[in-house]
Amino acid sequence: MDNNIEKLFKLSGTIGEIHNSICRSAGQQDILTAILDIVGALVLILDREGRVICFNHTCEETSGYGFEEVRGKCLWDFLTREEDTDSAKVNFKKILEGNYPAAYENFWSSKDGTEHLIAWSSTALVNENSEVTYVIATGIDITERKLTEQRLQYLSHFDSLTDLPNRTLFYDRLSHVLGHSRRYNQMFALLFLDIDGFKFINNSLGHDMGDLLLKMAAARLPKCVRESDTVAHAGADEFVIILPLLEQVREASLVAEKILDAFSAPFYLDTHECFVTMSVGISIYPGDGDDIDTLLRNSDIAMYQAKGKGGNTYQFYNPDMNSRALRRLQLENNLRKALEKNEFRLHYQPKIDLNSWSVSGVEALIRWQNPQLGMISPAEFIPLAEETGVIISIGEWVLRTACTQAKHWQDIGCNGILMSVNLSARQFKSKNLLSSIENILRETGLPPGSLELELTETVVMDDAEATIKILREIKNMGIHIAIDDFGMGYSSLSYLKRFPIDCLKIDRSFVNDITTDTDDAAIATAIIAMSHSLKLKVIAEGVETNGQLYFLCALGCDEAQGYLFSRPLSVEDIEVYITSKEIKLGTN
Known part of the structure; x- marks a missing residue:
């Protein structure tokens, strides 16, 4: 029996004493049963303080520690996690109080730092006075089994x-x-x-x-x-x-x-x-x-x-x-593919020089003809294009198409027509804006002086200092710059003086009631006077009546555009309008 115990436990110095203690507390048959129960398992024998006094070979293989390295240390000194340490102390105390056997799991840290999940079962050894003398802790390394269980659990979910x-x-x-x-x-x-x-x-x-x-x-x-x-x-x-x-x-x-x-x-x-x-x-x-x-x-x-x-x-x-939400979804779904499907068209609205009574330029206005949804107004799809970011590619297409058309008109002898193109807020803030403009002018062969870029007052005042730098670079290319919808934003005169612009466009909301609303008339008068003092050209948009036209002419407005002269026209119709050199009022 002593040989079997020596094989199972690698005891140092106290093997005889421990053996005698075991023998005094249990019969030989009990020892044999205990040995058979713990063969192949981790076995520690702890004193009443939880200190290791026996550390078998399986413990050494699992932990990487030799017995001399662990002698006198407590079981919980090898536990990795704080919660495991606390529970081990609680369980040990219960065993000393006679509440055994106790079974529990904790993570045991080996010498190289590897964690092993050990399932423990502890039994107390008592003397002839029924006093606990030692605690035998037997354990099984269930790390691989747990990993397998976790993997199976993972695969199930x-x-x-x-x-x-x-x-x-x-x-x-x-x-x-x-x-x-x-x-x-x-x-x-x-x-x-x-x-x-x-x-x-x-x-x-x-x-x-x-x-x-x-x-x-x-x-x-x-x-x-x-x-x-x-x-x-x-x-x-x-x-x-x-x-x-x-x-x-x-x-x-x-x-x-x-x-x-x-x-x-x-x-x-x-x-x-x-x-x-x-x-x-x-x-x-x-x-x-x-x-x-x-x-x-x-x-x-x-x-x-x-x-x-x-x-x-x-x-x-x-x-x-509601139909509006469904319409929006339909527009968005189709808008992303409208360019590649060639569904966009440009119409052109003439600008009239009120001094020479001639066509001074045209504004390029995009139209969307969808096979399922029909003709879609820019007021409906432009905000959506801005929101989704599609406006960048649409804006480039508009600029390229408009410049190509303007160059064609020059080639057939229609000179002096300034092509105006609107830049959206998102397009203006694009880091590729300047290179895109340069590339398009180079590709189309349109002289920069034949192009005018329009930006709304709100756009130019958003981060005004950065805007000034960009506008100067555009202006240095030789391109004209106009502020659209002027009067609806919040630009100050100090900034307006610094912007390298050529023209202000009076918003149609002021023009609409210019002959009946004294406030609108006063605003239009002030804008024209201020612009001229800054040596800027003034264009009134949305002119629809003779009364509006006469009032603007009396104020010295430079140019006008609106339904009184012409609605936006297709390429074919605008060419006829330009080449006719005859301005008719209220018939277009």
């Missing part, structure tokens, strides 16, 4: 390909969000996403590349949402997103826009550069359903509606949304 929550976890979270939203009367959104053209990727590049695309797509999606949102892989090329705690429906569309923007960048699949887009359907609780199945079905239907519009867009399901 997460998709192994994308590492996103799978359908099981998604349904669980959606159920919680639905219950919370019902209880507190809160709104949430459900987004159903599908990769456009995924089948083609799979068929042309193979399923391995298709899987790689899914992984890369899954990596982009979480960056488009909040930490509190859930992005899950629904299977195949479909993803679902839960957006809880929404204040406005617009928040859901903002997330959809982020997703579309995130997928505008190429995917690199091995040696292949691929461009793929997303179709996104959105349902909103409670308007689109009060249960999981209805919300999922409606978001799925909306996704297919988006896909039917050509993909790379999002669609709300809500059939009860």
Whole structure:
């Protein structure tokens, strides 16, 4: 028996004493049973203070410590985490008080810093007076088993390909969000996403590349949402997103826009550069359903509606949304593709020199002719283009098209026509504005002096100091600069003097009642007088009556444009107007 104990325990110095203690507290059969129970396990014998007096070979292999390194130290000195240390002390105290056996788990730190999760079972040894003399702690390293359990638990809730929550976890979270939203009367959104053209990727590049695309797509999606949102892989090329705690429906569309923007960048699949887009359907609780199945079905239907519009867009399901909101969604969905589909046209409204009574220039005005929605007014789609950022590419197209047209007119002998083009706020702030203007002038061959850029008063006063620098660079190119809608903003005379501009355009709201409203007449008079004192040209826009025209002429206004002279005309009609050299009032 002593040989068996010597094999099991590597005791130093006190083996005889410990052996005698064990033998006094239990029979030989009990010792044999104990030895059989602990073979292959970690075994420590602790004194009443919790200090190690026995440390078997399995302990040494697991911890990396030799017995001499641990002799006299307490069991909890090797525990990694503070909470484990506290519980170990509590358990040890219970054993001393006779509340044994005790089973528990804690993380044990080995000499090299590796953590081992140990499952412990402790038993007290007592003397003939039933007093606890030693505590035997037996343990099993369950680290690998726990890791396996955790992996299995992970796989039961997460998709192994994308590492996103799978359908099981998604349904669980959606159920919680639905219950919370019902209880507190809160709104949430459900987004159903599908990769456009995924089948083609799979068929042309193979399923391995298709899987790689899914992984890369899954990596982009979480960056488009909040930490509190859930992005899950629904299977195949479909993803679902839960957006809880929404204040406005617009928040859901903002997330959809982020997703579309995130997928505008190429995917690199091995040696292949691929461009793929997303179709996104959105349902909103409670308007689109009060249960999981209805919300999922409606978001799925909306996704297919988006896909039917050509993909790379999002669609709300809500059939009860007002017509204006639906119109906005329709415009936004179509606006992103209007350029590539060549749906934009430029019309031109003539400007009349009130001194020479001739056409001094034209203003290029964009029009959008959509096959489904018909002719769309700039007042309707320009703000949306600004908001979505599409205005940058649209603005470049307008500038290039207008300059090309102006150069054509010069080539056919229509000289002296100044082409005016509006710059949007977002376009003006673009870091590529100056290089874009230079490139377009170089490509089209239009002399800079034949181009005038119009900016609203509000735009130029937003960060006026920075605006002055940009305007000076534009002016140094030889381009004319006009302030549009003047009188509606908040520019001060001190800044107006510093702006390198050529012209002020009186806003149509003042011109409209100039003959009937003394305040409007006074404002128009002041603007014209101030402009002339600064050696600036003045143009009145929105002139529609003879009375307005005569009043402006009496004030010395330099130029005018409006329906009294002509509505915006197509390229063909404006060429006829320019070449006729005859200005007719109220007939156009």
